[in-house]
Amino acid sequence: MSEKQMLYQKRLERYMTAMDCGKPDMVPVAFGVGEWIAKYTGTTLQEIYYDLDKSNSIVSEMLPGLDFDIFKGGPSLWWPPMFDAMGSKLYKFPGIGVEENSTFQFNEQEYMKPEDYDEFIASPTEWLVNHYLPNISTELENPGSYRSTVALIKGAAAFAMQGGIMAQAYGKWTMDHGIVGQGTGFTKAPFDTLGDALRGMKGVLLDLRRRPEKVLAACEAITPHNVNCGLAGAGADTRFPCFAPLHRGAYPFLNPNQWNNFYWPSLKATIEGLWARGKRMLFYAEGDWTPYLEKIAELPDKSIIFQIDTTDPKKAKAILGGRFCLQGGVPTTLLTYGTPAKVKEHIKRTIDELACDGGFILDAGGVVMGDAKQENVIAMIEAAREYGAY
């Protein structure tokens, strides 16, 4: 076994032990290269988003100097050429729609209309193909036309190309640097699937008043699909969690009654469905979820990794600790507005409070934004190693 393979095994063991609420040799550290890297490399965000080779080479250059365990990914969340091929209305990307160094913007609309509920509920996948894709894609406005057919060919080809390029990059990073990828599979809370891209925030909030039974039926129809999306295929690796960014469930988007009745049941069913197949969810609780911790504690033991963003960390530890692995604990604002000294001080306190008896992965609380300072991000990793030995 090579040195890097041994390093991989050590980091994997550290990660697996923490996920199962155990105490590894040291606190595992998760790390992702965010958009903040652009200003340190003389590249524009547009180049980073469009040129996957360039984006991946930036990651390859960074990795040798960094000692962390779990890799969360490179600086671009999406590959815009695929969206361009489809004429997607969903995003404005750097250099096309917004300035070349601006982050992407989600263009939220009611891509699904209130009158579409019944057809969507009857057969979600067919409705997405027949109505949603043409609604969100200018190239698909005339289904069956030359432009539409070519766009679908290009879009699917881009989907496969991106998957292949990223799989190759992860393979190389694993072999060359012994890093462990955080997860496989991507899913969401069914209410977020409905409320983010289909109905939009305004649409889904109006629906809670005007057609609540449709919202519930749609969430129920989405649930088995979200279990499938999280599994990432029948032969998926169930050692690693699926990533689930959670949006409208953060306090106070919904009132507690709405959360209990509309948000939680289908998310809980999704998590239970995944767990029944051995798949854990990285419950990426963006924002504050403190009021809901007791409900989240109803989940099967170890079925999630709970991400602490602005949720009260002490309460999360008290209510979820020991039964679920916790991840996060470092405010993204600290990485932007703090100093290396303040970051180190915070890491020491966080490890003392959250990692004492295991079941904890140190990480930034949420997505590290483009204005974060590299010295603070590096200080986070270094401090984790300095204070993280058990």
Add this chain to the structure above:
Amino acid sequence: MADKDKLLNPDPGVCVPWEVKLEEIGEFPGNEAIVKKEWEKLDDFAYNFIWFWAQR
């Protein structure tokens, strides 16, 4: 309504069920399992592509 326009309501991970395709093929002189396995792999890929756009 033409046969190919019928509502299929496919399961998660499926766009066009193999059973539907098999019925259209009719007589099957070769090894069905080989064809079915590859059909379902590509079908799953298409399914993930479709749902990718809804999971944003």
